[in-house]
Amino acid sequence: xxxxxxxxxxxxxxxxxxxxxxxxxxxxxxxxxxxxxxxxxxxxxxxxxxxxxxxxxxxxxxxxxxxxxxxxxxxxxxxxxxxxxxxxxxxxxxxxxxxxxxxxxxxxxxxxxxxxxxxxxxxxxxxxxxxxxxxxxxxxxxxxxxxxxxxxxxxxxxxxxxxxxxxxxxxxxxxxxxxxxxxxxxxxxxxxxxxxxxxxxxxxxxxxxxxxxxxxxxxxxxxxxxxxxxxxxxxxxxxxxxxxxxxxxxxxxxxxxxxxxxxxxxxxxxxxxxxxxxxxxxxxxxxxxxxxxxxxxxxxxxxxxxxxxxxxxxxxxxxxxxxxxxxxxxxxxxxxxxxxxxxxxxxxxxxxxxxxxxxxxxxxxxxxxxxxxxxxxxxxxxxxxxxxxxxxxxxxxxxxxxxxxxxxxxxxxxxxxxxxxxxxxxxxxxxxxxxxxxxxxxxxxxxxxxxxxxxxxxxxxxxxxxxxxxxxxxxxxxxxxxxxxxxxxxxxxxxxxxxxxxxxxxxxxxxxxxxxxxxxxxxxxxxxxxxxxxxxxxxxxxxxxxxxxxxxxxxxxxxxxxxxxxxxxxxxxxxxxxxxxxxxxxxxxxxxxxxxxxxxxxxxxxxxxxxxxxxxxxxxxxxxxxxxxxxxxxxxxxxxxxxxxxxxxxxxxxxxxxxxxxxxxxxxxxxxxxxxxxxxxxxxxxxxxxxxxxxxxxxxxxxxxxxxxxxxxxxxxxxxxxxxxxxxxxxxxx
Numbered sequence: 001x002x003x004x005x006x007x008x009x010x011x012x013x014x015x016x017x018x019x020x021x022x023x024x025x026x027x028x029x030x031x032x033x034x035x036x037x038x039x040x041x042x043x044x045x046x047x048x049x050x051x052x053x054x055x056x057x058x059x060x061x062x063x064x065x066x067x068x069x070x071x072x073x074x075x076x077x078x079x080x081x082x083x084x085x086x087x088x089x090x091x092x093x094x095x096x097x098x099x100x101x102x103x104x105x106x107x108x109x110x111x112x113x114x115x116x117x118x119x120x121x122x123x124x125x126x127x128x129x130x131x132x133x134x135x136x137x138x139x140x141x142x143x144x145x146x147x148x149x150x151x152x153x154x155x156x157x158x159x160x161x162x163x164x165x166x167x168x169x170x171x172x173x174x175x176x177x178x179x180x181x182x183x184x185x186x187x188x189x190x191x192x193x194x195x196x197x198x199x200x201x202x203x204x205x206x207x208x209x210x211x212x213x214x215x216x217x218x219x220x221x222x223x224x225x226x227x228x229x230x231x232x233x234x235x236x237x238x239x240x241x242x243x244x245x246x247x248x249x250x251x252x253x254x255x256x257x258x259x260x261x262x263x264x265x266x267x268x269x270x271x272x273x274x275x276x277x278x279x280x281x282x283x284x285x286x287x288x289x290x291x292x293x294x295x296x297x298x299x300x301x302x303x304x305x306x307x308x309x310x311x312x313x314x315x316x317x318x319x320x321x322x323x324x325x326x327x328x329x330x331x332x333x334x335x336x337x338x339x340x341x342x343x344x345x346x347x348x349x350x351x352x353x354x355x356x357x358x359x360x361x362x363x364x365x366x367x368x369x370x371x372x373x374x375x376x377x378x379x380x381x382x383x384x385x386x387x388x389x390x391x392x393x394x395x396x397x398x399x400x401x402x403x404x405x406x407x408x409x410x411x412x413x414x415x416x417x418x419x420x421x422x423x424x425x426x427x428x429x430x431x432x433x434x435x436x437x438x439x440x441x442x443x444x445x446x447x448x449x450x451x452x453x454x455x456x457x458x459x460x461x462x463x464x465x466x467x468x469x470x471x472x473x474x475x476x477x478x479x480x481x482x483x484x485x486x487x488x489x490x491x492x493x494x495x496x497x498x499x500x501x502x503x504x505x506x507x508x509x510x511x512x513x514x515x516x517x518x519x520x521x522x523x524x525x526x527x528x529x530x531x532x533x534x535x536x537x538x539x540x541x542x543x544x545x546x547x548x549x550x551x552x553x554x555x556x557x558x559x560x561x562x563x564x565x566x567x568x569x570x571x572x573x574x575x576x577x578x579x580x581x582x583x584x585x586x587x588x589x590x591x592x593x594x595x596x597x598x599x600x601x602x603x604x605x606x607x608x609x610x611x612x613x614x615x616x617x618x619x620x621x622x623x624x625x626x627x628x629x630x631x632x633x634x635x636x637x638x639x640x641x642x643x644x645x646x647x648x649x650x651x652x653x654x655x656x657x658x659x660x661x662x663x664x665x666x667x668x669x670x671x672x673x674x675x676x677x678x679x680x681x682x683x684x685x686x687x688x689x690x691x692x693x694x695x696x697x698x699x700x701x702x703x704x705x706x707x708x709x710x711x712x713x714x715x716x717x718x719x720x721x722x723x724x725x726x727x728x729x730x731x732x733x734x
Contacts, residue, residue, distance in 0.1 A: 003047055006311055007066040010037050013312075018042050023049045025061040167220040167323035169314070171227035179213065179221050180235045186215050189243035189268065191329035194252050195322050197310030202482075203258040204459040209309040211256075213239075214326040222322050226310070230260045240264060245329045247271050247288045250469075253360045265357045270329060272352045273336040275471045276345050280625075280635035280649070292328060295335045348632045348661075355470050355664055358671045362680040366463030367485070367497055368691070369454065370730075374496040378451045381492075385444040392441045395434060402441050428583045450493060453483045464497075468683065475653055476632050476660035478683055486684050495732035503677075504697045507734040508704040508725035509687035510663070510712065512537060517658040518569055520716040521629070522611035526604060531720050538562050544604045545597040560587045568601050571612060571651045612651065619646035628654050630661040630715055658715065659686060666711035673703060689731065701725045 005011060008021040023038035026049065038051040039062065052058040170179070183190060191214040198206035207226070214220040232239075240263060246252045249269035256262040274286040274294075284290075289300035304321040340349050392402050400411050405422045412419055415434060419426050424442070427435040457464045464483065472479030480486040488494060499505050510516075515537060519527035530540050542553045542561035553561075563581035572580060574594035581587040581594075589597070602609040618626075620643065625635045634653045636646050663686060670688070671680065678692040678700055688708070692700040705723045712721035726734045 003041060003045075003063070003066050005041075006308060008039070012037065023051070023062065024065040025049065025058055026051060028061075028065065166327065167222055167319065169222045169224065169319050171224040173228050175221075175223070176228065176233055176235045179223070180233075180238045182218060183213075183215065183235075183238050183242070188215065189245050189330070189333070190215055190239060191220075191245045191326040192239070192249075192252060193246060193322065193325040193329075194255055195305075195309045195318075196255060197308070200309070203255045204461075204465060207310070208255055208259055209314075210322050212322045212326045214323075214329065216330055220323040220326050222319055224314075225259075232260055232262070236260060236262050242266065243268060245270065245333050247291070247325070247329065247332075250356050250360055253357065254363055257360050257364045263357065263361075267353055267356050268333055269353060269356055270332050270336060272356070272471055273333075273340060273349055276349055276352070276633070277336065277339055277343065278635075279633060280474055280637070282637075288325065291332060295332055295339075296328060298328065343633060344631060345633060348630060351630075351661070351664055351668070352470055354668050358667055358680070359468050359470055361671070362682070363465055363467060365679045365681055365691070366459070366461065366465040367681040367689075368463050368500050369458060370496050370498045371455070371458060371462065373498075374451060374455060374493075377492045377496060378448070378455070381444065381448040381451055385441075385448050388437075388441040388444040392437055395437050402438065403445075408438060425579065425583060429579060447491075447493070450483075450488060454493065454496070457483045466682070470664065474634055475656035476628070476664075477656055477685070478660075480684075485682055490732065492732070495730045497682075497731035498729065499691045503691050503693055505681075505728045505731060506690045506692050506697060506701050506704060506725060507687060507728055507731065508690075508701070508708060508723055509685075509734075510659075510708065511722040511724055513659045513662065513686045513712070513721070514655050515565060515569065516712075516719045516721055517662070517716060518608070518611075518655045520719045521654055521658065522607045523718070524605050524607040524611075526606075527608075528719055538565060541565050541601070545600045547600075556587070559585045560589075563587055564597055564601055568598060569608075569651070569655070571615070571647055574598055615647055615650035618650055619643050623650075626650055626653055628657040628661055630658070632657045632661060662712045662715055662721075663688070663708075665714065666708045669707045669711055670704060673707065674700065687734075697727050701727055 005019065005021075008024070009027070010022040012020050014020070019041040020037045021039045021041070026038050038049045039047065040050060041047040047059070047062065049055070049058055049062065191212075193212045194208050195210040195212070196206050197209050200206050208230070209224065209226050211223040211225055211232075212220060213223070243266045244253075244264050245268045247269070248271045249267045253262075253264050253267065256264065270288075270291060271286055274291050278284040278286060284294065289303070292298040292300060301321060301324045302317065304318050307315075307318055309318070340346055389402065393400075396402075396408075396411050401407050408422045409419060412422070412434060417430065417432055417434060419430060419435075422438065424439065427439050454464060457466070459465060464485075466480055466485045467482045469479045469481070478486070497505075515527070516531060518524070519531065526540075527537060530537050536558075538558045538561040539550055539553045540561075541564055542548065542557040543550045545561065545564055546553075546557055548557065560581065563577065563585045567577050567580045574591055577594040577598060578589050578591055581589050602612070623636060623646075624638065625633050626649070627633050634649065634657065636649055663683065667680065667683065667688065670690075674680075674690065675693075675696055678690055678696060680688065681691045682689040688704065690700060690704060705725050708723045709721050728734055
């Protein structure tokens, strides 16, 4: 019998090769606690429980929980530098053995004075014994000790295979100086990648196993940080002075920032470049292997990203995989840069690459959250959810599942409401008390789920470190995840986000940024004039479409105008305006009213009408790509019935992409001027949130207003921009 070490808890490896760990059988009974490890495993694989010595049934329970069937053995993997693991003498010959894996041959290996004969074929990850070979008989003769070896795959012509002479696996602290000296002999960029384990997507809950580095004409260095530790010393300083090439650089840089304290500010992200060159082209993928094929004409490698990177040994396949991740990055950068220049995307790529280190700092800092306040909000939400569920059960009966669209549709039909589906928009359009009952339940459920997600995301430092993706959308807008802070609406949840002691939040956002960008793009003089005069554009639009003097425009009229401005801006027809006005602003219109409003809107804003007309012409032509004023491109769909999609993209992308260029320019400028102790904690749409020491809040508020306005004016000088900034004790106060 043998045990799978990777299934054990609290593993401690001793100098003599033995292991102690938490006994899984004792743990299951609640007897074994951290620091009192009963389980022992000898170098030869024998195991037992110190607290239950001689108890065969207890030993059988251990094997049932974490054991392997077959002859007694450890799970041993081929390892390039086997001499490092002297206690496992059987490994001394494995490097020779591993050299013939996949060839159908094996060599005799001596262990403890016994010959290990050619006992089978070592194939693609499976040990296949020779015909007639009997494990138990051979074991009785003491001719062999069983070994399970996950071996490298047989080379395949359709996969990239790494030449193992082109990388070095380094696990000694002294190797850091060697790598530093080698890097100092060249002045070019350094290719970088990491492999992680534990919670491999979360730097606060996982660890880095390998830091892979490469420069041209040198073997790649695979630094084993599990052995070396996170203090990179002079190597860290050397990396900070170089340009870093990485695929999905923000991921790697965040891990290195949090775990090693590195701030890598000069980066070329090949994923970002690939996204900029394929924006809107749904058929193209931007993963590393896809980029190899697309830009370099290379076949993909074998993906070992989800393999076990925390084990005692790493397989040759894993090491090759880690080396390949950096081996082609210089060539990939060169090819992408040529295409970036050809497409005139140089300024956009430069902006995005400069933005990555700023976003890494924002994610690493995190957003403070008051856990006690959040728990209180969750109690309120729980009560609301119970109440809405009780009301739902009263209206629909106990047997109907409120989370089943099929059951809901059938139940509504039985009650005389025949709806095409149970989407939020359809239910809102209907407006019946039963549909409102469903919507109320869904709203209560959603806010409870959001609160639970936030609670789970709080790290040990009491902060939430959400991820922000600068190129996560086709328009160039940020996306957010883990958790998504962009979908947290105004209300109680925002009140849980608070600054650290001695600090305040400064929340600043652009006023009507998309309308202003659209006015600049279309050169809509009537809108531009209103902004220059400091007038309220929504009140002006209400006056135009309702035929009222400005002084007679009511609050309700202004709500209507907001629906009109934002809806018609992106090409809505009358029917769409009716739905949008009611679902988004609570304003009811009939189809004829919507037609008249739409006509008056475009009669007054003539340049907007011309811009829309041109979009319709381009949609019907062979127009393939559009650009923001800054140069961000988006390719248009060309095949199938996509005319309306093309129209919507031609109107939407330049505006939202232009707004994205504005706020990204502002973020970079702001980061460079923020005083020590202050830092960005979040960005939501057109809003920036900075955590600032109390002594600096007023100055930082002014700084944010000035920089955000200057950044917008640098791209769209014909339209004045406004920024509203507030000093807050929590996010909800804005």
